Amino acid sequence: MNKRLGTVVSGSLSKGLEVRLDGEASIEDVSVGSYVTIKGEKKYFFGMISDVNLESSDPELTHAIPEAGDPFISSILNGTAAYSTLKVNPHLVISGEAAALLEGPQPVKTIPTHFSPVYLASERDIEIVFGKEDKSKFFIGTPLDMETKICLDLQEFVKRSNGVFGKSGTGKTFFTRLLLIGMLQKSRAANLIFDLHSEYGWSGTSETGGAVKSLKQLFPQEVAVFTLDEESSKRRGVKTDFTVRIGLDEIEPQDIAILKGILNMTDLAVEATYQLQQRYGQSWFSKALELDEDEAKNLNIAASTLQSLKRGLNSLKRHPFLAPQAPESAVQRILSFLEQGRSVILEFGRYRSVDIYVLIANLLSRRIYDRYREMSEEAEAGLRQKPTPLVITIEEAHQFLNPEVSSQTIFGTIAREMRKFNVTLLVIDQRPSGIDEDVMSQLGTKIVFQLDNERDIENVLAGTAGKSELRTVLEKLGPRRQAIIFGHAVMMPIVIKVREFGSKESYRELLPPYDTEKEIEDLWS
Amino acid sequence: MEDSFRIGEVVTSSTSRFTTQCYELYVLPPLGSLIKTREGPNDIFAVVSRAETSSLEPGRRAVVRGQNQESEEEIYTSSPHLEKLLKSEFEAIIVGHRQEEHILRYLPPRPPRIHGFVYLCSAQEVTEFTSSFEFLDLLVNTQLDIPSEELIAACLREISQNVEDKETILIQAGRYLAGILSNDTRRLKSILNRIRL
Incomplete structure (x- = not known):
């Protein structure tokens, strides 16, 4: 039997229900973000507690406070003249409606009658709403105060661009790793991960500092690790599949344009790169570095602009992974893996600076996206099959998607065009306020860990229904591994405690069943 | 069932209350x-x-x-006719009735008759009648010579004498009162202060 909490006393569909807590139930046992069921006259509703209040029936009581600590008086007044109310937002109808019986939970279009009893949701209720693990649903965590599994439909999830936000140390990376594992298993999408901190390829750390296995160790067949910094990978004992070298002739003026701020280049200098490309074609980068003032004058480039240009380009050029010409095209290699449905993780090793990350991620993604667009267009013409869905994971997303550059980077385009060409994004960021609002509103599902900054919270919730209620829940998230998920892939906002990951048992649960004991032993030895 | 103690007879009667004259002073x-x-x-x-x-x-x-008497008792023993010249009466507020085994905690259809016998309720009857506190509504809304809070508190103290777990019954009654007096906590608190253990 579910635990009874109270009775619906007032409310509306738009603002939520007010539930008066029963005399016996203590407000201290109820937490914001918990799930409840409401037994209406005909329908069974499912909702979430978004706020808790203390009320009194007589304003006098707040002036003339009963003698403190008198247990007799307080046991009489608590729950009667001085009572508690819960704010409950009904989200779904889980039974009592034909559609709910046939198709599962339905969004609410009405509210329960006055005095409908409200219960804490049971494990069964939660299972009805969030489903059991199956071929598309992946177990991501549990409700805050229960042990029931909450599953996310990853096939649905990857159809749109999504975001994982939260301040540093809250478990974003940990959760993303879990999500990527889930996607490898359930989504049939290939992943391209720009792994700035080398967390996703071979092994990573949990936010408490322990080491956990990452994708390549768990799925050696499905995952390829590319690296920019072979030595770093070797030192860490990572078996890499390819070392990425970028030819200077592969860099285009647009790549420089988004780095303008980072490279401290003037607008005119950026303008000049386009001019140079027109004049010299692919070899514009090398040519620009050799340009003398006279030649520049011929091109109408002022001396100061040339200086700024050279300084910017030189600071890029000194990175050893840039060569005049790449021995083998990284884009081609990545594409060949992706086309087989395998995922690619690009490790940056010691090159953790933002300029490199932005340059490489943008450069590679743009070419890959172009190829996907061609493939999708060919598929439309019936010349080939649609390409395997691709999810590109980027960290430090505000570097690519801030209002200034989001229209210039490929990621802004992908986020806006949504799934047109079967490419979506998974953006990870700790400062969501830096991300263009326009892009933010295009994200299908958002997973938000604790955030402190007002503007970050504001931007994450912008344009979301029930914003003020979600805000209350969001502000009360724990500092670690607690997140709220809302948007496209979930029927209603969910607050979860991220599942355990890192122990032998957890790896075993995450992997496809192995044929022999031997294989399992090999894996753990 | 334990016999109820007969105490007097009804001498005036109305829908909401009646007066009883006691047999003994x-x-x-x-x-x-x-x-x-x-x-x-x-x-x-x-x-x-x-x-x-x-x-x-x-x-x-x-x-x-009693000017020349040693004690109050001596006044009565030396003038035995006094008991015939004085009377003790009490008024009671009707709080419910029993119709064919059902206890109904609201006013009966007709008031008691004059010379109706009046009994103290037995412990069992008190327990039965106070199994619900709906009768307190009648007391809360009655106009009296004394503040009704005094009466309600006295009534609850009397009821609690009847049970072993005084605290539970007083808390139950208190919570019921808190419901009726939800917008008048001053009155509520003055009752609670009078029944506090």
């Missing part, structure tokens, strides 16, 4: 105690709300007699 039930009388087949329950001892003849007052 000063043998009065305590303020707030539950008593009953009958009207036809129905038991009528009431709560003692006021008591008075005065001269039998209206307008005639008692005079002092």
Whole structure:
């Protein structure tokens, strides 16, 4: 039997229900973000507690406070003249409606009658709403105060661009790793991960500092690790599949344009790169570095602009992974893996600076996206099959998607065009306020860990229904591994405690069943 | 069932309250105690709300007699006729009745008859009647010579004498009152302060 909490006393569909807590139930046992069921006259509703209040029936009581600590008086007044109310937002109808019986939970279009009893949701209720693990649903965590599994439909999830936000140390990376594992298993999408901190390829750390296995160790067949910094990978004992070298002739003026701020280049200098490309074609980068003032004058480039240009380009050029010409095209290699449905993780090793990350991620993604667009267009013409869905994971997303550059980077385009060409994004960021609002509103599902900054919270919730209620829940998230998920892939906002990951048992649960004991032993030895 | 103690007879009666004259001088039930009388087949329950001892003849007052007596008791022993000249009466507020085994905690259809016998309720009857506190509504809304909070508190104290777990029954009654008096916590608190253990 579910635990009874109270009775619906007032409310509306738009603002939520007010539930008066029963005399016996203590407000201290109820937490914001918990799930409840409401037994209406005909329908069974499912909702979430978004706020808790203390009320009194007589304003006098707040002036003339009963003698403190008198247990007799307080046991009489608590729950009667001085009572508690819960704010409950009904989200779904889980039974009592034909559609709910046939198709599962339905969004609410009405509210329960006055005095409908409200219960804490049971494990069964939660299972009805969030489903059991199956071929598309992946177990991501549990409700805050229960042990029931909450599953996310990853096939649905990857159809749109999504975001994982939260301040540093809250478990974003940990959760993303879990999500990527889930996607490898359930989504049939290939992943391209720009792994700035080398967390996703071979092994990573949990936010408490322990080491956990990452994708390549768990799925050696499905995952390829590319690296920019072979030595770093070797030192860490990572078996890499390819070392990425970028030819200077592969860099285009647009790549420089988004780095303008980072490279401290003037607008005119950026303008000049386009001019140079027109004049010299692919070899514009090398040519620009050799340009003398006279030649520049011929091109109408002022001396100061040339200086700024050279300084910017030189600071890029000194990175050893840039060569005049790449021995083998990284884009081609990545594409060949992706086309087989395998995922690619690009490790940056010691090159953790933002300029490199932005340059490489943008450069590679743009070419890959172009190829996907061609493939999708060919598929439309019936010349080939649609390409395997691709999810590109980027960290430090505000570097690519801030209002200034989001229209210039490929990621802004992908986020806006949504799934047109079967490419979506998974953006990870700790400062969501830096991300263009326009892009933010295009994200299908958002997973938000604790955030402190007002503007970050504001931007994450912008344009979301029930914003003020979600805000209350969001502000009360724990500092670690607690997140709220809302948007496209979930029927209603969910607050979860991220599942355990890192122990032998957890790896075993995450992997496809192995044929022999031997294989399992090999894996753990 | 334990016999109820017969205490007097109804001398005035109305829909909401009646007055009982006691058989013996000063043998009065305590303020707030539950008593009953009958009207036809129905038991009528009431709560003692006021008591008075005065001269039998209206307008005639008692005079002092004890100037040369050692104790108050001696006044009565030396003048035995006094008991015939004085009467003890009490008023009770009707709080419910019993119709064919059902206890109904609201006013009966007809008031008690004059000379109806009046009994103190037995412990079992008190337990039965106070299994629900709906009768407190009648007490809360009655106009009295004394503040009704006094009466309600006295009634609850009387009821609690009857049970072993006084605290539980007082808390239950208190919570019921808190519901009725939800917009008048000043009154509520003055009752609670009078029943606090």
